[in-house]
Amino acid sequence: MASLSLLxxxxxxxxxxxxxxxxxxxxxxxxxxxxxxxQPPYDSFYDERHRPEDFLVAEAGAADDSEGLRIAGYIRLVPPTPLVCNAHVRQIQGLAVADWARGNGVARALLRAAFxxxxxxxxNRITLRVLGHNAPARALYASEGFVVEGVLSGEFFLNGRYVDDILMGRSLTP
Known part of the structure; x- marks a missing residue:
């Protein structure tokens, strides 16, 4: 899709x-x-921990409306813990954009909608975790005001190497 119409x-x-x-x-x-x-057979996308109300979705279609609307991406926004003392924080626990929709501002629109x-x-605060080797996501988050607040060095072993888990956060107050 060359040009998208994003709802x-x-x-x-x-x-x-x-x-x-x-x-x-x-x-x-x-x-x-x-x-x-x-792997097949696939479980439901939703379950007791991943409810529809936890997700925001971006729909898009061709600018000429020739293909109809499809979900271009999603973001999952949840409280990081059930603790009352942590109720002022929301955490992004998943962001995905379809390959056909990349480069059209879908991820940025999802982030701003999540804010x-x-x-x-x-x-009044939002946090997330991102893998250290995911430079495109880290750059996007930084451009939207997130800062690195912690690094768990070598937290995951993926594809034969240790990968850092980067903790990022930002204020939601002006």
């Missing part, structure tokens, strides 16, 4: 389950995933 980011629906599962499997990579690649949703939920 406003919306909350995921139960009906998005299959399309989100396909997107998740299609974008799997050791650049960002620490879990093994899913707005976190504020709506009463949060």
């Amino acid at each position: 406003p980011v919306r909350h995921a629906l139960l009906a998005d389950n299959d399309e989100l599962g396909e997107l998740d499997r299609a974008t799997w990579s050791t650049l960002h995933a620490v879990q093994p690649r899913a 707005a949703e976190a504020r709506r939920q009463g949060a």
Whole structure:
């Protein structure tokens, strides 16, 4: 798709389950995933820990509307813990953009929608974890105001090498 028409980011629906599962499997990579690649038969994208209300989705279609709308990406936004003393924080625990939609501002739109949703939920801080070798994601997060707040050196062993887990965060207050 050369030119996309991106709709406003919306909350995921139960009906998005299959399309989100396909997107998740299609974008799997050791650049960002620490879990093994899913194998058939595939489980539901949603489960007791991954509920539709935890996800925001971006839909897009060709600018000429010739292909209809598809989910171009998702972001998962959740409280990092169930503790009341941590209720002011939201954590991004997953961000994926379809290959056909990359380079069109989908990830940035999802991040900004997550900031707005976190504020709506009463949060004043947002955090995430990113693998140290995922330079494109780290650059995107930094451009959106995230700073490195910690590094867990060699936290994961992926593809025969140790990879750092980078903790990033940013304020949601002006």
